Each structure stands twice: as structure tokens, then as C-alpha cells.
Amino acid sequence: MTTDPTTTTIFNREYKAMFANKIRLLLLSGTAVLATTGTAHAAETVAGTVISNTAQVTYTVNGTPQSTNSTTSTFVVDRKVNFTVVVDQAANTKVNLGQVGAVTSFKLTNTTNGAQDFLLDSAQAVPIGILPGVPDFTMSNLKVFVDSNGNGVYDPGTDTATFIDELAPDASIEVFIVGDVPTTGSPNLALVALHAVAASGGATGTKGTALIPTDLNLGNADNTVDIVFADNDSDGLLYLGDIARNGQGIAYSGYEIGVRNVALTVTKTARVISDDVNLLVNPKALPGATVEYCLTVNNATLLTSASNVVLTDVVPANTTFVPGTLTIGLPGVLGVTCTLAALGTTTGYTGAYDTTSKTVTATIPTVLGGTSVAASFRVTIN
Amino acid sequence: MFYTTTSVRRIATTALAAALVTAPAYAGGPIQVSSKVMVEKKVAAKDGTTSVTLAPTKKVVPGDKVVFVLDYRNTGAQPISNLVLDNPVPQQLAYRSPAQGSPTPEVSVDGKTYGELATLRVRTAAGGQRPASPDDVTNVRWRLASPVTAGAHGQFAFQAVLK
Numbered sequence: 001m002t003t004d005p006t007t008t009t010i011f012n013r014e015y016k017a018m019f020a021n022k023i024r025l026l027l028l029s030g031t032a033v034l035a036t037t038g039t040a041h042a043a044e045t046v047a048g049t050v051i052s053n054t055a056q057v058t059y060t061v062n063g064t065p066q067s068t069n070s071t072t073s074t075f076v077v078d079r080k081v082n083f084t085v086v087v088d089q090a091a092n093t094k095v096n097l098g099q100v101g102a103v104t105s106f107k108l109t110n111t112t113n114g115a116q117d118f119l120l121d122s123a124q125a126v127p128i129g130i131l132p133g134v135p136d137f138t139m140s141n142l143k144v145f146v147d148s149n150g151n152g153v154y155d156p157g158t159d160t161a162t163f164i165d166e167l168a169p170d171a172s173i174e175v176f177i178v179g180d181v182p183t184t185g186s187p188n189l190a191l192v193a194l195h196a197v198a199a200s201g202g203a204t205g206t207k208g209t210a211l212i213p214t215d216l217n218l219g220n221a222d223n224t225v226d227i228v229f230a231d232n233d234s235d236g237l238l239y240l241g242d243i244a245r246n247g248q249g250i251a252y253s254g255y256e257i258g259v260r261n262v263a264l265t266v267t268k269t270a271r272v273i274s275d276d277v278n279l280l281v282n283p284k285a286l287p288g289a290t291v292e293y294c295l296t297v298n299n300a301t302l303l304t305s306a307s308n309v310v311l312t313d314v315v316p317a318n319t320t321f322v323p324g325t326l327t328i329g330l331p332g333v334l335g336v337t338c339t340l341a342a343l344g345t346t347t348g349y350t351g352a353y354d355t356t357s358k359t360v361t362a363t364i365p366t367v368l369g370g371t372s373v374a375a376s377f378r379v380t381i382n
Numbered sequence: 383m384f385y386t387t388t389s390v391r392r393i394a395t396t397a398l399a400a401a402l403v404t405a406p407a408y409a410g411g412p413i414q415v416s417s418k419v420m421v422e423k424k425v426a427a428k429d430g431t432t433s434v435t436l437a438p439t440k441k442v443v444p445g446d447k448v449v450f451v452l453d454y455r456n457t458g459a460q461p462i463s464n465l466v467l468d469n470p471v472p473q474q475l476a477y478r479s480p481a482q483g484s485p486t487p488e489v490s491v492d493g494k495t496y497g498e499l500a501t502l503r504v505r506t507a508a509g510g511q512r513p514a515s516p517d518d519v520t521n522v523r524w525r526l527a528s529p530v531t532a533g534a535h536g537q538f539a540f541q542a543v544l545k
């Protein structure tokens with residue numbers, strides 16, 4: 001691992017070799033900028049570089065100056081495979097039952113001295129204790145995708161690559177695990193692991209094969225690019241998901257069922273509309289009078305919708321349902337009108353009256369978080 | 383090697399400077415210098431101590447230490463005077479120190495001025511100067527004060543880290 005001061009000198013020396021000394025100051029100031037933008041170990045010598053060393057020799061024989069060169073010794077820089085894979089989100093992904101395509105994000109950084117591919121897969125067998133909580137469900141349809149367009153966000157249909165292709169030294173890329181949450185049950189937590197394996201690069205668009213460290217006891221290892229694993233144990237000594245120097249990395253994340261229920265309440269009020277004596281003016285609950293029942297459903301949980309809310313109400317004894325009076329819509333003005341909808345139902349809502357069971361049924365597809373929906377119907381007193 | 387040795391003998395016996403100029407095998411002068419690159423290898427001895435030996439460079443990755451070795455030998459018949467070996471440090475390596483058992487070289491941070499590292503200074507981006515560090519070294523140089531007699535040989539070496 002090269003530190004910033006070293007970087008400065010690397011550039012310094014390279015430039016010195018290439019350019020005249022008089023522009024060194026200018027280039028040095030440029031180097032300082034480079035060093036602060038985090039390209040520190042970009043200067044690791046790339047695998048495959050041939051390094052040659054030759055000394056210049058001067059001497060005199062009988063007072064005559066002579067010069068020559070030493071022989072040249074060379075070696076090839078080997079591939080030091082190193083990378084990190086970390087979870088790239090602050091907490092577990094909050095999901096709801098039945099959610100499709102729920103995403104957890106990871107970041108893989110290639111610190112190898114050369115570009116290479118990475119093979120990716122996911123697992124749900126996560127070591128106990130590595131993350132808080134005990135998993136009690138598994139995700140289905142789990143897939144791994146690479147952030148192909150580099151925007152850091154999973155884009156279905158765009159981020160379709162399933163392996164990392166030709167990741168440059170010191171470059172990072174986002175990787176997403178995408179899966180579906182079960183539709184039933186009362187689960188809380190699922191844990192997932194992203195597993196990455198360093199693979200050979202060199203061919204754009206081609207999935208490389210997993211790298212195998214070179215057996216250094218073999219002969220003729222001097223002038224070939226050997227593969228040396230230098231990666232850390234990414235999940236710590238306590239856990240065996242990954243071990244040091246195996247060319248693999250692992251990171252863990254979770255899916256947490258966030259909101260399972262909403263605070264749904266129903267308020268029922270009754271109002272006499274008219275009677276046969278007083279008609280509409282201060283009507284009393286006399287036989288033959290018409291009474292309006294108003295049911296108001298309130299979802300007090302902000303930001304979470306209640307789906308498929310079904311209200312059922314049995315018409316009281318000694319009353320008769322007035323056909324065609326079931327109305328479902330947004331709540332009206334308190335004490336004046338139950339719903340804003342005209343007689344009938346707003347689109348999407350359905351209602352029915354069962355004459356046998358004398359039951360009024362109102363079905364509301366969605367009650368948005370923090371909102372109310374009202375249903376009203378009328379009966380006459382027998 | 384055979385060719386080199388004969389040419390050396392011819393030159394040495396005739397002692398013709400002209401032959402040196404015309405001979406394309408300039409390296410075949412009376413002084414033979416071979417460069418080797420090695421890595422340090424720790425070997426455990428039976429008595430429990432570890433000794434450091436030099437081994438061929440099978441595996442070198444960034445951050446590893448290598449040892450550059452220069453072997454010189456006077457294969458001629460005449461003594462050689464004022465022997466100077468100047469070894470530019472390869473760009474991808476950072477100089478560290480003379481190798482175990484090797485005389486300390488003079489170093490340079492610009493390829494022109496040589497001296498002890500502590501005496502050298504490097505210009506900074508701010509326009510000032512700072513003491514040179516081993517990372518700044520561009521050349522190492524050994525100068526032999528005494529002549530190398532015919533058949534005599536020796537070795538210089540320095541350690542460097544692959545960037």
C-alpha cells in the first residue's frame with residue numbers, strides 16, 4: 001500500500017525522467033493535486049511490467065578512461081490480487097410483504113495492481129451474529145447485478161450485468177442484490193451475503209475464470225506474471241464466510257420488514273334525514289323516517305397505504321335498506337354530508353347489499369396513509 | 383562468455399584503445415559487471431536462528447523488497463583504477479538502503495549531484511526545499527578508491543521496494 005508522500009515522489013521521478021529539470025516545479029504542483037484526489041495507490045506498478053536494471057561503469061586502465069555497462073537484470077511484476085467488498089447502505093433495506101425487486105447495495109473496490117474481472121454470487125446462509133437480529137425468512141428470486149451505468153442506483157433493465165468486467169486498479173463499482181419478499185406470514189428479517197471472486201481480466205465483455213494463485217515452488221516462475229492473493233479476511237476472524245488471501249470477498253446486508261400494519265379505524269355515525277311529519281326540517285326518528293349511516297375509515301399511519309379495505313355493516317333490525325343509496329368517496333363536511341361523492345361510488349370503489357344477510361359491503365382498494373374514506377347508506381325505520 | 387573472455391584477453395594483451403572503440407562488444411572490456419536482482423529469503427537454521435539469504439525473484443508484487451546486486455571482476459591483466467558504478471534506480475522502485483554487507487553508496491536525487499542522503503535536498507511544490515528521503519533517490523553510485531588488481535572481484539548491492 002503506497003502512501004501519499006510516495007506518490008509524490010513517483011510522479012516526481014517519472015516526470016524528472018521525461019522532462020527537463022526547469023519545469024519540475026510546475027509538475028510538482030500538479031502532483032500535489034493528484035495526490036489529494038485519492039489516486040494514491042494508482043501508482044502501484046501494474047502487473048506484467050518488466051523492470052530492468054543496468055549500471056553504468058567507468059574506470060581507467062593505465063590512465064585511459066573507459067566506460068561500459070553492466071549486464072541487465074530484469075524481473076516481471078506479479079499480480080497482487082487485492083480488493084474490498086463492503087455493504088454500501090446505512091441500514092437494512094426496509095421492505096413490505098410481497099415487495100418485488102427489493103435492493104441491497106454493495107461496493108467493490110479493486111486494489112489489485114491491474115484490471116480484472118470479478119465473479120459475483122449471493123447467499124442467504126449468513127453467519128449467526130455478524131449482523132444484529134435473527135433472520136426468519138428468505139428472499140426469493142435473488143439475483144446479483146452490477147451498476148453498469150455507474151449511477152450508484154439499481155436501474156431494472158439497465159443494470160443487467162451479472163459479473164464485473166475489467167475493473168481498473170483502484171476503481172470502485174456498485175453491486176446490487178435484488179430479490180422478492182414473501183407475500184404471506186409475519187416475518188421480520190432476511191440476511192443476504194454478496195460473494196465476490198477475483199477473476200482473470202484482459203478481454204472486455206468476457207467473463208474471466210476465477211484466478212488461482214501461482215505455485216511458487218514451480219520452476220520458471222521468474223519471468224511470468226504470477227498471481228499472488230493479498231486480500232484480507234473481509235468478515236473478520238470470528239466468521240468463516242471469507243478468509244484472508246483466498247482471492248474472495250464477502251459482505252452482508254439485510255432486508256427488514258418495515259411496516260406490517262397500519263392504524264386503521266372506522267367511525268360510524270347516524271343522522272335522521274327526514275320523517276313523514278316534519279319532512280326535512282328537524283326530522284325525528286319516527287317510524288317511516290329515513291336515517292343515513294356514515295362509516296368513515298381512517299388510516300392514521302403516514303406514508304403507508306392500507307389495501308383492500310372491506311367494510312361490512314348489517315342493517316339494524318326494524319329498518320329497511322334503501323336501494324341505491326350506498327355511496328363511497330372522500331369524506332364530506334362533518335354533520336352535513338357524509339361523503340363528497342354523489343349518490344353512487346367513486347371510481348375504483350365497489351359496494352353491494354346482500355338482501356338475505358341484510359349486509360352492506362363497501363370495498364375500498366386503497367386508503368392512503370394519513371387519509372380517510374367514507375361510505376354512507378340509508379335505511380327507513382319500519 | 384567464451385567470446386567475451388577472448389576479446390578481453392586480446393584487448394588486454396595488445397592494450398589498444400582503438401580496439402576498444404571499434405569493438406562493438408564494448409561490455410567485453412577488462413571489467414565485467416553483472417547485474418542481478420534477488421529477493422531476501424529468511425532461512426531458519428537448526429540452532430533456532432534465522433539467516434537471510436538471497437534467492438531469485440520468483441514473486442515480486444508492489445510493496446515487496448528486492449535487492450539489486452552488482453558483481454564486478456577484473457578479467458584483464460592490468461589493474462583498473464577509478465572504478466565507478468552508477469546504477470540508476472528503476473522508476474518503479476523506491477530506494478531503501480545498501481544491502482547487508484555492501485558498502486554504502488553515494489546517492490543522488492537528480493542524477494547529477496551525489497552525496498550522503500542526509501546532505502541532499504529536494505525542492506517542494508511550495509517552492510521551498512526539504513531534506514531528501516530514500517524515496518527521492520534516482521541514482522546510487524559506488525566509487526572505488528583503490529585499484530582493482532587483475533583477477534580481483536567484488537560486489538555492491540542495494541535494497542529497493544517495488545512501488
